[in-house]
Amino acid sequence: MKALTGNRLDDGEVVFWAAGGWVLQFQDAELFSDPDLAAAAEGEAKGQTKVVVDPYLIDLIESGEHWAPLSYRERLRALGPTNHLGHGKQVEGGAVLEAIAAASGAARSTGRVNLIKRK
Amino acid sequence: MPKLIKRLADGQFVAEADPFTAVSDEAELPPGDVIISLTRFQAEGDRLLSEGRAVGVRIEPAEQVEALAYDLPRLALVAVAFPTYRDGRAYTSATLLRERLGFTGEVRAVGDVLREQAGFMVRCGIDAFEPNDGSDPDQWAHAVGRHRHVYQRAADGRVTAFQERGEG
Amino acid sequence: MYLYDAIDKDILADRTQEFREQVARRLAGEITEDQFKPIRLMNGLYLQLHAYMLRVAIPYGSMDSRQLRMLAQIGRKYDKAYGHFTTRTNLQFHWISLKDTPDILADLASVDMHAIQTSGNCIRNVTADPYAGATAEEIDDPRVWSEAIRQWSSLHPEFSFLPRKFKIAITAAPKDRTAAKVHDIGLVVRRARDGTLGFEVMVGGGLGASPYIGQTIKEFLPASRLFSYLDAILRVYNRLGRRDNRTKARIKILVSSLGAEEFGRQVEAEWEQVGPAGDLPDTELARIRGAFAAHPFETLPTQSEAFERAKAADAAFARFARNNLKPHKKPGYTIVEISLKAIGETPGDMTSDQMDVVADLGARYGSDDIRATHEQNLVLPHVKLDDAHAVYQALAAAGLATPNINLISDIIACPGLDYCALANARAIPVAQDIARRFADQDRAELIGELKIKISGCINACGHHHVGHIGILGVDKKGEEFYQLTLGGSGAEDASVGKVLGPALSADRVAGAIDALVDVYLRERQGEERFLDTYRRTGVTPFKEAVYAEAH
Numbered sequence: 001m002k003a004l005t006g007n008r009l010d011d012g013e014v015v016f017w018a019a020g021g022w023v024l025q026f027q028d029a030e031l032f033s034d035p036d037l038a039a040a041a042e043g044e045a046k047g048q049t050k051v052v053v054d055p056y057l058i059d060l061i062e063s064g065e066h067w068a069p070l071s072y073r074e075r076l077r078a079l080g081p082t083n084h085l086g087h088g089k090q091v092e093g094g095a096v097l098e099a100i101a102a103a104s105g106a107a108r109s110t111g112r113v114n115l116i117k118r119k
Numbered sequence: 120m121p122k123l124i125k126r127l128a129d130g131q132f133v134a135e136a137d138p139f140t141a142v143s144d145e146a147e148l149p150p151g152d153v154i155i156s157l158t159r160f161q162a163e164g165d166r167l168l169s170e171g172r173a174v175g176v177r178i179e180p181a182e183q184v185e186a187l188a189y190d191l192p193r194l195a196l197v198a199v200a201f202p203t204y205r206d207g208r209a210y211t212s213a214t215l216l217r218e219r220l221g222f223t224g225e226v227r228a229v230g231d232v233l234r235e236q237a238g239f240m241v242r243c244g245i246d247a248f249e250p251n252d253g254s255d256p257d258q259w260a261h262a263v264g265r266h267r268h269v270y271q272r273a274a275d276g277r278v279t280a281f282q283e284r285g286e287g
Numbered sequence: 288m289y290l291y292d293a294i295d296k297d298i299l300a301d302r303t304q305e306f307r308e309q310v311a312r313r314l315a316g317e318i319t320e321d322q323f324k325p326i327r328l329m330n331g332l333y334l335q336l337h338a339y340m341l342r343v344a345i346p347y348g349s350m351d352s353r354q355l356r357m358l359a360q361i362g363r364k365y366d367k368a369y370g371h372f373t374t375r376t377n378l379q380f381h382w383i384s385l386k387d388t389p390d391i392l393a394d395l396a397s398v399d400m401h402a403i404q405t406s407g408n409c410i411r412n413v414t415a416d417p418y419a420g421a422t423a424e425e426i427d428d429p430r431v432w433s434e435a436i437r438q439w440s441s442l443h444p445e446f447s448f449l450p451r452k453f454k455i456a457i458t459a460a461p462k463d464r465t466a467a468k469v470h471d472i473g474l475v476v477r478r479a480r481d482g483t484l485g486f487e488v489m490v491g492g493g494l495g496a497s498p499y500i501g502q503t504i505k506e507f508l509p510a511s512r513l514f515s516y517l518d519a520i521l522r523v524y525n526r527l528g529r530r531d532n533r534t535k536a537r538i539k540i541l542v543s544s545l546g547a548e549e550f551g552r553q554v555e556a557e558w559e560q561v562g563p564a565g566d567l568p569d570t571e572l573a574r575i576r577g578a579f580a581a582h583p584f585e586t587l588p589t590q591s592e593a594f595e596r597a598k599a600a601d602a603a604f605a606r607f608a609r610n611n612l613k614p615h616k617k618p619g620y621t622i623v624e625i626s627l628k629a630i631g632e633t634p635g636d637m638t639s640d641q642m643d644v645v646a647d648l649g650a651r652y653g654s655d656d657i658r659a660t661h662e663q664n665l666v667l668p669h670v671k672l673d674d675a676h677a678v679y680q681a682l683a684a685a686g687l688a689t690p691n692i693n694l695i696s697d698i699i700a701c702p703g704l705d706y707c708a709l710a711n712a713r714a715i716p717v718a719q720d721i722a723r724r725f726a727d728q729d730r731a732e733l734i735g736e737l738k739i740k741i742s743g744c745i746n747a748c749g750h751h752h753v754g755h756i757g758i759l760g761v762d763k764k765g766e767e768f769y770q771l772t773l774g775g776s777g778a779e780d781a782s783v784g785k786v787l788g789p790a791l792s793a794d795r796v797a798g799a800i801d802a803l804v805d806v807y808l809r810e811r812q813g814e815e816r817f818l819d820t821y822r823r824t825g826v827t828p829f830k831e832a833v834y835a836e837a838h
């Protein structure tokens with residue numbers, strides 16, 4: 001399972017793809033079980049060069065009843081920094097964010113590996 | 120979008136027709152003025168100059184511009200190449216051409232040439248530009264004119280801040 | 288302090304306006320991200336995990352109260368009311384918008400501050416001794432040369448697209464508080480036997496993925512010839528530095544592959560061509576030097592009765608004085624180190640309110656002179672001993688009086704994976720764990736000088752290679768692991784730390800530090816610091832303690 005993420009150009013906010021647009025919270029993100037649909041969305045996102053910078057796909061892992069990003073890096077992007085729990089998206093709270101915070105079994109996310117290689 | 124922008128002696132930026140043809144090492148030489156690689160110049164330069172053509176030499180970043188020292192009086196133009204705009208070796212090549220080798224012909228920036236670097240290029244003595252970003256002479260003039268003062272000496276001989284302060 | 292004249296101010300204003308236009312073009316899609324990235328980096332703007340990060344330059348670590356207050360205000364207006372001091376004495380804001388950045392740069396410019404060249408493949412902020420002008424040990428004030436280099440390097444047309452970043456540090460006292468030996472150029476101020484002022488020039492030091500100690504290519508460069516020589520070094524590097532492989536593009540690789548002798552010879556040949564025409568006129572140097580003329584110190588007795596009484600009456604102040612006050616060249620004065628390493632807090636972070644407190648103290652008690660150190664702390668270099676207690680009380684009320692300078696809980700840590708797009712692991716929680724474990728101040732003083740430095744990735748922004756104990760965060764199949772190194776030093780006795788053993792999981796790190804400290808306390812002889820004991824005994828007793836039986 002994958003999701004598509006990037007940083008918003010004008011303010012750097014972490015955003016997630018949802019049906020052609022971008023949302024601020026992982027819980028509202030579109031999830032892709034079909035790799036072709038994921039790739040198509042990524043292609044479309046990359047064309048939005050005035051909206052988002054460097055969109056890429058991330059791997060997800062199950063955490064309880066919810067999906068969570070597989071890698072620490074993406075969990076931190078979805079939540080916020082661990083040294084300031086009052087900063088970032090984690091302030092919103094809720095079951096999905098809690099599931100991310102509680103997720104185990106972290107591993108490298110291929111999307112980031114590809115991003116680095118491409119550079 | 121002009122292929123060639125020149126900076127005139129009075130500082131104006133104008134689009135100009137390019138009398139030169141850039142010719143690769145393998146291609147046949149057309150008649151008229153040409154820009155060729157250092158390698159090709161070292162092989163055929165004398166002959167071409169004796170034919171009465173204006174000859175320009177293209178210097179790649181890894182090439183030493185000093186190799187042209189003795190030929191510069193006969194050259195109309197040196198093209199300094201930017202394979203990517205991030206490769207800053209052409210700034211040194213241009214600087215040496217002006218400051219050390221005393222070249223007074225045209226120094227032309229070719230390759231990944233962007234108006235965002237116009238100021239640096241002019242300061243290093245580059246006076247002709249083949250823009251890679253579709254920019255026009257007004258945009259180059261604007262980019263170059265953005266800074267009222269400069270701190271350090273460069274090939275353009277522009278008055279520095281410390282000179283403005285009346286010190287040497 | 289160097290005060291910006293109309294020309295300096297114009298330069299900042301023009302740069303700000305230029306960037307404003309470039310941002311507008313980027314937002315309108317007229318420049319691509321690929322074309323824009325070096326531009327924004329040369330204005331100190333990174334895109335990090337959660338937002339943009341702006342790295343504000345604090346040139347050679349020096350600022351006044353007006354500037355620190357503006358940093359506080361920028362934090363409140365555009366960020367989350369705090370900032371982070373870095374190992375290159377800059378200040379980072381971690382929650383910045385691109386669209387706000389032109390206004391932020393304008394606000395900075397209004398107090399003569401900027402973010403010019405705090406990133407990018409260009410010459411970065413020059414760092415110098417934070418005790419400049421206050422220590423009896425210095426041969427000459429390194430700020431004079433730092434400011435001259437700042438001007439020479441700012442928007443340098445020939446050297447703004449180098450193979451890679453370029454960092455210069457200047458030390459002028461026997462004790463090196465700048466890590467000069469691990470910089471691309473390290474300048475050591477020296478005086479020749481006939482009294483001529485000059486520099487020992489070291490090149491090719493650096494940390495990152497492959498650490499190198501700088502090598503001396505010129506034992507004595509007359510000070511008047513500094514800029515022609517710098518031109519020569521930069522030109523040789525610009526021409527010959529590798530551009531095919533980003534991990535091999537620093538000057539340290541070039542110096543290593545040519546050999547220091549050959550590199551020095553090429554610089555010498557280029558220097559001869561540059562000649563004195565490349566040097567700064569004496570009049571300009573004198574003008575800059577004049578800006579740093581010593582402000583009038585009062586004539587005071589060496590001993591301050593008020594200070595002695597306060598120490599006797601207030602044990603906590605006595606402890607603060609013991610650890611955080613350093614000798615000043617003038618009788619009756621002291622250097623006050625302000626720890627940004629409160630136990631359990633984020634190393635190097637400071638709230639806007641705390642910045643205002645220090646700004647006020649600087650103005651009221653500190654000759655309006657405030658410094659940032661490369662160990663992520665602040666300094667008030669000129670405080671009367673008579674006033675030390677009042678300063679301490681104000682600091683204590685603001686949570687800025689932790690008496691741990693150079694002790695085990697005075698930890699350097701990069702922002703790490705909590706903030707940084709380059710990181711492999713978090714650094715801040717590791718630092719917090721260790722600090723909490725060694726929160727007992729008596730124990731910390733018993734242990735003495737022990738520099739722990741933590742980096743969240745191989746880029747080594749936390750300077751782990753030169754930590755007495757270095758900690759490098761690595762990604763082991765997606766989990767955060769930490770590799771320990773021992774015996775590094777960033778001071779005049781510079782050395783690169785050696786790996787202790789296999790990387791440890793996050794929960795084992797603080798315990799490992801405990802074990803290392805126990806070995807040191809057991810083995811130490813005389814006045815040995817941790818580093819000295821390690822250098823004498825070698826790694827074996829330390830390695831056994833950490834990797835023997837599972838804890």
